[in-house]
Amino acid sequence: MKFTIYGFSQKKLVEMGMNNDDALILRYFIDFKDSGAMIKEYMDDDMYYWVNYESLKNELPVLNISKDRIYRRLKYLVSINVLKHKTKKNGGTFSFYAVGDNYKTLIIDTSEITDGTVKTPEGYGKNTEEGTVKIPEGYGKNTGTKYSSIKDTSINNSSIKDIYVSVIDYLNQKCCTSYKSETKKTRQLIKARVNEGFNLEHFKTVIDKKYKDWKGTDFEAYLRPETLFGNKFESYLNQKIKKTSYNSNGKPSTFNDFDQREYDFDSLERKLLGWDKDAVENE
Structure with a gap:
């Protein structure tokens, strides 16, 4: 059996009830997140990333599933704590996701790690009936970190x-x-x-x-x-929002960009009609 698929442990995928669609959707999310092009927001002491279901569907036509199906698969990943989810409402409803605590168990089987050293999976490097199986680069070496990710470069990281x-x-x-x-x-x-x-x-x-x-x-x-x-x-x-005034036709005043003078409109009307000539001459 191939040890990983899309960079995730197949053993752990099966144990956690994840299928191929789940793994591919998760790979897309992780690679897109790591590209730095995803819209993000800090919430509850963690960084969450906005997922547009329609765009995800269009980016992964190989899935051949609906937006609702994508939503339900992501919801399942949240239920097993591979991902975390927040909904934000601001002129619309937006779904944000973050990496959950159980994500790291998919990167590599933790039972294969001892003091930061990844054990060689059974069968690797041994002479089998089909010939010698090559040990993948990195296996059996001290990684320096507890977990090591193996990425599938077939996923498009740069799409926004x-x-x-x-x-x-x-x-x-x-x-x-x-x-x-x-x-x-x-x-x-x-x-x-x-x-x-x-x-x-x-x-x-x-x-x-x-x-x-x-x-x-x-x-x-x-x-x-x-x-x-x-x-x-x-x-x-950063522009300050100006208070808009409207004319009698309900349209913004053409003098809106200027501070308008305060008038005594009753007095002004009398002046304009010539009822107060002395006042007009003194203006």
């Missing part, structure tokens, strides 16, 4: 498709636009901001602030990825 989709979906919904998350320039802009440490909530805040600031003005045309997610992203994020 879920944040591309989520950001553009939010922009389109908020601003009634039809931008595509697949556009190369748009992805470059979003990825650049993610690499600077910004997350989905930061993108939503910028969109919300500039929508409030520009909607109904000449600047409304700039509610687009090139403007919102460019070099001024951080300044937009």
